[in-house]
Amino acid sequence: xFDNYDEISMSRTELLEKIQTQVxxxxxxxxxxxxxxxxxLAERYMGNIYSASLAGLLHDYAKEASTKxxxxxxxxxxxxxxxxxxxxxxxxxxxxxLKVKEDLGLDNEEILHAIEVHTVGAKxxxxxxxxxxxxxxxxxxxxxxxxxxxxQLAKKSLDIAVAYETRETIIYLADHxxxxxxxxxxxxxxxxxxxx
Ligand code: GDP
Ligand code: FE
Ligand code: FE
Ligand code: FE
Numbered sequence: 001x002f003d004n005y006d007e008i009s010m011s012r013t014e015l016l017e018k019i020q021t022q023v024x025x026x027x028x029x030x031x032x033x034x035x036x037x038x039x040x041l042a043e044r045y046m047g048n049i050y051s052a053s054l055a056g057l058l059h060d061y062a063k064e065a066s067t068k069x070x071x072x073x074x075x076x077x078x079x080x081x082x083x084x085x086x087x088x089x090x091x092x093x094x095x096x097x098l099k100v101k102e103d104l105g106l107d108n109e110e111i112l113h114a115i116e117v118h119t120v121g122a123k124x125x126x127x128x129x130x131x132x133x134x135x136x137x138x139x140x141x142x143x144x145x146x147x148x149x150x151x152q153l154a155k156k157s158l159d160i161a162v163a164y165e166t167r168e169t170i171i172y173l174a175d176h177x178x179x180x181x182x183x184x185x186x187x188x189x190x191x192x193x194x195x196x
Contacts, residue, residue, distance in 0.1 A: 001035075002053055007111070008104045018104070019057065023064050031060055033139035034132070041131045045158055048110075048128065055114040055132045058106070062096025063088070073098045090181050093119040121166055121187030127158070134161045159194040166191060 004011050010018070020028050035056035042052035062070075070091040074083050077098055083091070097116040100106050114132040117125065121133055138151045138161075146168050154161040166188045173180050 001039075002050060005054060007054065007108050008106050010104070015057065015104075019061060022061055027060055027063060030139065030141055031057055033141045034059060034135045037135035037139040038131050041135055041154065041158070042128075044155070045127060045131065047131050051108070051111050051114075051128050052131050052135075054106075054108075055111045055118075055128060056135055058100050058104075058111075059115050059118045059132055059136060060092060060096075061103075061115070062099040063092040065092070065096065065099060069099070070095045073102075086179075086181065090120065093117065094183075117183075120181050120183040121162065121191075122183060123186045123190045125162065125187075130158045130162050134158060134165060137161075137165045157194065159191055162187070163191040163194040167195065
């Protein structure tokens with residue numbers, strides 16, 4: 001992996017230490033797993049391996065931030081006030097990318113966008129967006145029914161993997177009587193054609 005991350009003027013060791021001040025060990029392990037899978041997908045699909053590494057490592061950086069912190073960021077950056085009605089599941093990406101920007105001084109829009117949409121996807125996703133979205137779902141530590149199918153599909157086509165993951169997520173949310181963020185539905189509508 002990379003010894004230095006010039007984008008944030010940190011060595012890998014410094015970055016891993018910083019991440020560990022924010023998240024519990026099991027989540028840190030997941031973030032390393034997402035980095036590994038994201039860089040593998042970047043190799044397969046000719047994406048930027050450095051961006052995949054940084055986005056993978058940082059995608060859940062804000063997952064353990066407080067409600068107060070997310071509300072502060074929504075106000076400060078004048079995000080859509082409707083976001084306040086959601087919760088951590090949506091905030092840690094849709095708002096969390098701003099915490100990464102603030103805490104680490106990361107200014108790479110490509111990477112910040114991949115972090116922003118890693119949970120809910122987007123109507124139009126860049127190669128890096130898709131890589132992080134899919135890597136988060138299939139990294140080696142994940143173990144749920146359907147993960148093997150998702151891993152197979154990710155070898156075939158990134159768009160098919162995005163479609164499958166979004167479909168499964170929506171089925172899961174509906175089955176548990178959970179609200180579906182509109183952008184998740186936009187991702188579904190935009191990519192579901194890849195599955196049929
Ligand atoms: P993680 O952060 O590595 O656990 O994975 P994700 O960021 O992909 O997802 C975090 C949580 O958000 C999971 O429990 C998902 O089921 C949930 N989630 C994904 N999309 C939506 C949505 O549209 N609405 C709601 N309420 N939750 C969602
Ligand atoms: Fe996440
Ligand atoms: Fe995800
Ligand atoms: Fe994650």
